[in-house]
């Protein structure tokens with residue numbers, strides 16, 4: 001049988017430069033796996049164990065040390081612990097709305113009645129993992145030297161700057177630049193993410209122009225300040241569609257130490273079982289915590305996200321699985337559903353744990369007859385993921 005952990009699981013082959021790499025978060029596979037006799041199920045499981053062991057051996061940078069001032073720049077390491085986010089932006093840009101819609105499941109229409117934020121507001125969501133977020137009121141002079149920066153920025157993984165694209169945004173861009181320079185000088189390990197927000201009311205053309213203009217201005221100015229190499233990510237978002245969840249997924253994924261191993265596993269599953277796209281969803285928040293390495297499209301995410309909604313609705317009707325049964329492999333649910341009129345496109349879903357679901361999109365040629373292969377390989381993936389999460 002064609003299995004997920006065939007002989008190619010360890011690709012790419014080790015290279016000289018990779019062996020010299022010191023980044024503990026690169027899954028370079030730079031040591032040889034245990035010798036295996038063939039590519040049958042038994043050897044696959046051995047390789048699976050080796051992969052898991054390899055991930056467990058990787059050291060993880062502690063949150064407290066990763067934000068010490070003036071450290072070398074470069075890609076921020078993924079940290080142990082829960083993803084911690086800080087929302088910032090000008091007045092009425094939508095900070096509270098994003099936080100409440102994503103983490104507190106407030107219906108978007110109700111954000112109309114939110115009051116202005118006057119103090120630091122925190123939110124937390126307990127699901128597959130705990131997502132912590134905080135919002136800084138606009139009146140707080142964070143960059144002022146006599147403010148206690150450490151109490152705000154220590155342990156923050158990402159700062160999300162929100163720009164209201166329906167408003168005049170030049171002031172917001174100059175404030176963003178001040179923040180970017182401040183972070184680059186004092187907290188270079190913190191990711192800076194920019195949400196070009198409230199795109200729902202804009203025409204496609206204007207949306208694209210705004211996005212391009214904001215990005216261009218910020219990059220140009222940062223280069224002038226000497227921080228042109230500092231990575232800043234941009235997203236078009238709105239609380240009235242799926243874009244806010246997709247953007248939050250990408251922000252959070254960057255903070256997960258186990259991401260490289262999860263990506264490798266999902267990519268291998270996709271190539272083995274002819275899956276178009278595979279997502280690992282946090283069921284409650286609709287945030288995906290990993291996907292395969294093929295390009296992501298909002299349309300794919302929307303379909304899978306709607307399907308997750310159906311799962312949550314059914315779970316709310318019939319009850320969430322008993323916590324005590326979590327380790328019981330037999331109690332794991334799975335299904336394959338056609339969602340296309342032509343009957344050629346399918347969604348395959350599988351519960352990995354109470355709050356984590358694997359959702360796969362499959363196109364032509366990957367119909368129900370692929371199911372035994374899928375079930376077999378997903379079972380192996382499930383075992384590997386359970387071990388990865390024990391790290």
Ligand SMILES: Nc1nc2c(ncn2[C@@H]2O[C@H](COP(=O)(O)OP(=O)(O)OP(=O)(O)O)[C@@H](O)[C@H]2O)c(=O)[nH]1
Nearest residue numbers: 091092093094095096097111112116117198238239
């Ligand atoms: N059209 C549109 N309106 C939005 C969106 N997100 C938020 N809003 C609206 O923007 C307004 C301000 O939202 P808030 O979340 O209160 O903004 P804030 O930045 O927290 O405001 P302050 O705390 O006063 O600084 C509300 O009326 C929201 O309904 C969006 O994606 N699209």
